[in-house]
Amino acid sequence: MSRSFDVVVIGAGPAGYIAAIRAAQHGMSVACIDEWKNRDGKYAFGGTCLNAGCIPSKALLESSELYHRAQHDFKKHGISTGDVKMDIATMQKRRASIVRQLTGGIGGLFKAAKVEGLVGHGKLLAGKQVEFTPIDGKAEILSAKHVVLASGSAPIELGIAPFDGEHIIDSWDALELEAVPQRLGVVGAGVIGLELGSVWARLGAKVTVLEAMDDFLFMADRDVAKVAAKEFKAQGLDIHLGAKVAKAEVKGKVVSVTYADKDGDQTIEFDKLIVAVGRRPVTTGLFAEDAGIQLDERGFVVVDEECRTRVKGVYAVGDCVRGPMLAHKGSEEGVMVADLMAGEVAEMNYDVIPSVLYTSPEIAWAGKTEAEVKASGRAYKTGSFPFTASGRAKAMEQTAGMVKIISSQDDDEILGVHIVGPMAGELISEAVLALEFSASTEDLQRTIHAHPSLAEAVHEAALAVDNRALNFPNR
Ligand code: FAD
Numbered sequence: 475m476s477r478s479f480d481v482v483v484i485g486a487g488p489a490g491y492i493a494a495i496r497a498a499q500h501g502m503s504v505a506c507i508d509e510w511k512n513r514d515g516k517y518a519f520g521g522t523c524l525n526a527g528c529i530p531s532k533a534l535l536e537s538s539e540l541y542h543r544a545q546h547d548f549k550k551h552g553i554s555t556g557d558v559k560m561d562i563a564t565m566q567k568r569r570a571s572i573v574r575q576l577t578g579g580i581g582g583l584f585k586a587a588k589v590e591g592l593v594g595h596g597k598l599l600a601g602k603q604v605e606f607t608p609i610d611g612k613a614e615i616l617s618a619k620h621v622v623l624a625s626g627s628a629p630i631e632l633g634i635a636p637f638d639g640e641h642i643i644d645s646w647d648a649l650e651l652e653a654v655p656q657r658l659g660v661v662g663a664g665v666i667g668l669e670l671g672s673v674w675a676r677l678g679a680k681v682t683v684l685e686a687m688d689d690f691l692f693m694a695d696r697d698v699a700k701v702a703a704k705e706f707k708a709q710g711l712d713i714h715l716g717a718k719v720a721k722a723e724v725k726g727k728v729v730s731v732t733y734a735d736k737d738g739d740q741t742i743e744f745d746k747l748i749v750a751v752g753r754r755p756v757t758t759g760l761f762a763e764d765a766g767i768q769l770d771e772r773g774f775v776v777v778d779e780e781c782r783t784r785v786k787g788v789y790a791v792g793d794c795v796r797g798p799m800l801a802h803k804g805s806e807e808g809v810m811v812a813d814l815m816a817g818e819v820a821e822m823n824y825d826v827i828p829s830v831l832y833t834s835p836e837i838a839w840a841g842k843t844e845a846e847v848k849a850s851g852r853a854y855k856t857g858s859f860p861f862t863a864s865g866r867a868k869a870m871e872q873t874a875g876m877v878k879i880i881s882s883q884d885d886d887e888i889l890g891v892h893i894v895g896p897m898a899g900e901l902i903s904e905a906v907l908a909l910e911f912s913a914s915t916e917d918l919q920r921t922i923h924a925h926p927s928l929a930e931a932v933h934e935a936a937l938a939v940d941n942r943a944l945n946f947p948n949r
C-alpha cells in the first residue's frame with residue numbers, strides 16, 4: 475500500500491523546505507524529498523543556496539573581506555598587524571562548517587515541524603502520485619493531496635567553454651578552490667561573476683571579467699552601476715565589457731580564451747576560468763510525460779501568479795519557475811503555496827523583491843530604476859545622499875557609495891530605492907518595507923532614524939528628494 479501525505483514537496487532548497495515547514499505548520503502531513511549530494515559524498519538538505527550558493531559564497535566573501543581590510547584598512551585605524559597571512563585551508567574549513575551546520579539544521583527543523591525528510595529522487599506521476607526512489611533503495615509510490623515542485627536550477631554551460639571541473643569551472647567549483655589561482659578569468663559580470671571575482675581578487679588572484687553586454691550591471695540603476703564600476707576597478711577587477719567569448723580551450727594547465735571586443739580579436743590565458751553566465755531550471759526526471767506539467771520555451775515550469783501549474787493541486791516554486799532566481803523569492807513562494815493549500819488567501823508582491831550583490835561595497839535595490847520609471851512615463855523626482863557625508867560610514871572607514879531614492883512627482887509615492895555602500899543589503903530592508911506599504915517620501919522623511927547609523931543615509935536621501943537634506947548641500 476502506498477503511503478499518503480497531504481503534501482509532498484520535491485526539492486529541499488529554500489523554496490521547497492520552507493513550503494514543507496509552512497505546510498506542516500498548517501497541520502498538514504508533509505514529506506519533502508531531496509537528492510542533493512555534496513562533494514564529500516554526503517547527502518544534505520538546503521539545495522543550491524545552503525550547499526553551493528548564498529551561504530558558502532557569503533562565508534568566503536566575509537573571510538576575504540577581512541583579509542583585505544586587515545591589509546589595507548587597519549593601518550588607518552592605528553592597528554598594525556605585521557605581515558598579514560592567510561590560510562586557505564582554514565578559510566575553506568570554516569566555510570564547510572557553516573554549510574554543515576545550516577544544512578544539518580534543516581533536518582532539525584523538519585523533525586520539530588514533523589516534516590518527513592526523504593533522501594532520494596522524486597518524480598511526479600499522473601494523479602498527484604510521486605515516485606520516491608531512495609538512495610540505494612527501491613522505488614515507492616507516495617500519494618498526495620498537493621504536490622510542490624521545487625527542483626531549483628543549475629549553471630548554464632557554454633558549448634564553447636565546457637566545464638571540466640578543473641580548469642573551466644562553475645560557481646560551485648569556484649567556491650571550493652584549495653589554492654588562489656594566479657590568473658583567474660570569469661565569463662559573465664553578473665552577480666556570481668562579481669561576488670566570486672571579488673573573493674579571489676581580494677585573496678590575491680589577478681581577476682579578469684569578460685562580459686558580453688556593453689553596459690555594466692545592466693539590471694541596476696545607472697548611478698549605482700557607475701559608482702560600483704569605479705570601486706571594482708580600484709580593487710583590481712579588470713572588467714571587459716562588450717566581450718564576446720568565441721572559445722575557451724584547456725592547453726596543458728592553462729585555459730586559453732579567445733574573445734572579440736571593440737578593439738578586435740583577443741586571446742588571454744588563465745589558470746582557472748569561472749563561467750557564470752546565468753542558471754537554467756532543473757526539470758530532468760522531475761515528472762512523467764503524462765503528469766500534465768508544461769514547460770515554457772526556456773524550460774521553466776509554467777505557473778500562474780499563485781504558482782499553480784496546469785494540474786490542480788500541483789504547484790511549482792523557486793528557481794524552476796519564472797521570476798528572479800533568488801532564495802528569498804523562492805521561500806516566499808513556498809510560504810504562499812502552503813497558505814493557499816491550507817485554504818488561506820495569499821499572494822506574492824513580485825514588484826518588491828530586493829536584489830543584493832554582496833560585493834564591497836554592497837549593492838542593493840528594490841522597486842524601479844530611474845530608467846524604468848522614465849520609460850513608464852510617470853513624472854518623478856529623485857534624491858541621493860553620499861556615504862562620504864555619513865558619520866557612521868566615516869567611523870567605519872567605508873564611505874564609498876550612496877543612497878538614491880526615486881519618487882512619484884504627483885503623489886510622492888516611493889518608486890525605487892538604490893544603494894551602493896556599506897551594508898546596503900541590510901539597509902534595503904527599510905526600503906522594501908516602505909515600498910510594500912506604498913509609503914511616501916514624506917513617510918520616510920518623518921521617520922526617526924538612529925544616530926549615528928548608516929540608515930540615516932536613507933533618511934537623508936528621502937529628504938534630498940525634496941531638496942531638504944540636512945547634512946549635505948541640496949541641488
Ligand atoms: P535549489 O536551492 O536549487 O534547490 C533545489 C533542490 O531540489 C536541490 O537540493 C536539488 O537536489 C533538489 N532536486 C531537484 N530535483 C529533484 C528531484 N527530482 N528529486 C529530489 N530532489 C530534487 N540567492 C539569494 O537570494 N541570495 C544570495 O546571496 C545568493 N547567492 C548565490 C550564490 C551562488 C554562487 C549561487 C549559485 C546562487 C546564489 N543565489 C542566491 C541563488 C539561490 O541559491 C537560488 O535562488 C535558490 O537556491 C533557489 O532555491 P530553490 O529551492 O528554488 O532551488
Ligand code: NAD
Pocket residue numbers: 632661662663664665666667669684685686687717718719750751752753798799800829830831832
Ligand atoms: P546573471 O544573470 O546574474 O549574470 C550573467 C552575466 O553573464 C550577465 O551579465 C550576462 O550578460 C553575462 N553573459 C551571458 N552570456 C555571456 C557570454 N556568452 N559571454 C560573456 N558574458 C555573458 O547570472 P549569474 O551571475 O550566473 O547568477 C545566476 C543567478 O544566481 C542569478 O539569477 C542571480 O540572481 C543568482 N545569484 C544571486 C546572488 C545574490 O542574490 N547575491 C548571488 C549569486 C547568484
